[in-house]
Amino acid sequence: MVSQRGVAVARPVARLIDELAKLPGIGPKTASRLAFYLLRTSRDDAVGLAEAILEVKEKVTLCTVCFNTTEQNPCAICADPGRDSRICVVEEPLDVVAIERTGEYRGKYHVLHGAISPVEGIGPEKLKIQELIERTQSERPEEIIVFTNLDLPGEATATYLHRLLTPSGVRVTRPASGLPVGGDLEYADEMTLGRAMAGRRVL
Amino acid sequence: MVSQRGVAVARPVARLIDELAKLPGIGPKTASRLAFYLLRTSRDDAVGLAEAILEVKEKVTLCTVCFNTTEQNPCAICADPGRDSRICVVEEPLDVVAIERTGEYRGKYHVLHGAISPVEGIGPEKLKIQELIERTQSERPEEIIVFTNLDLPGEATATYLHRLLTPSGVRVTRPASGLPVGGDLEYADEMTLGRAMAGRRVL
DSSP, rough: OOHHHHSOOOOHHHHHHHTTTTTOOOHHHHHHHHOOOOOSSOOHHHHHHHHHHHHHHOOOEEEEETEESSSSOTTTTTTTTTHHHHHHHHEEEHHHHHHHHHTOOEEEEOOOOSOOOOGTTTTGTTTTTTHHHHHHHHHHSSSSEEEOOSHHHHHHHHHHHHHGGGGGEEEEEEESSSSOTTOOOOOHHHHHHHHHHHHHOOO | HHHGGGSOOOHHHHHHHHHTTTTTOOOHHHHHHHHHHHHHSSSHHHHHHHHHHHHHHHHHOTTHHHOESSSSSSSSTTTOOSSSSSSEEHHHHHHHHHHHHTTTTOOOEEEEOOOOOOGGGBBGTTTTTTHHHHHHHHHHHHHEEEEEOOOHHHHHHHHHHHHHHHGGGGGGOHHHHHHHTTOOGGGGHHHHHHHHHHHOOOO
């Protein structure tokens, strides 16, 4: 990459473009735009970003109980005595943020770090599933809410977990499926509409 | 931002998301995705990016002749005795890269660092225009190719430069305008089609 640009761009700029282009969803054009932005922006902003990257790699680990990202171990949620015994199983740390934001849930979490997807070569052994089984045996939660995505890998993971957890006698649930709030009927796909119909409630 | 996410996300992760979201074109969702990618990726890759950002701020300056980015001053292009006396005026350093890649040009450059845009509050005094005038007087180039964009700010800048440079007697040119190579007539706008028609060549 660097040699191709020849003398037209300073070597550190070419290096920065190459590093930025390694990020997911960032192509060479966006990488160039970001690199020149960082070159123009204040030293404080650029150094702030660099330091934030280094700090994340230094200080953040995964909680050994729920595998959410944390600075302390166990994490603040696992260590909170005010949380009830339910476990909400999610695919990614960001899902925890989204559910916490609803204010509707006061239980704990378990982050799988992905979903079962044979197409992408992700089997159960690559996820934090064994850890969930062990946790279920020791913590004896009143309910396990499998809040994986409603796409194919998420559904496959939910089915797999349901089968695996049935012998333990714990109640395993999935979130309600139907029309999103504010959603327009016209734009809903058949699957969603069908589920909204099947799961209809009496007013 | 950080407080809103509460305990659900480690503080350094929240900080990194905030820093990434300052970048142009990166919204909060993309920033989150990038932050968790950097958390998961190898230490080498993350540190490589952080160091590349710091290196750019430390080592890269602007050439005091052409205002392209450079590690040495004057830059490699300005210092190259094999370059002819033409000056190609562009808006951004990346434009130099693009033109160099064509292999069609062996002159020098002048980077304005933007284009005149009253809407965005960018007047001539915010660009390297005064420096171009002085350079024209001392270097006496055989031609100045105003290779600013073909949008409104680029055209306004070209018109402004043309008026300003006329007294010096130097030949001022603009790149040819018309259909892009490989372009489909059907998808071209009227302006482009009109220019392609007006500038037609005898075969």
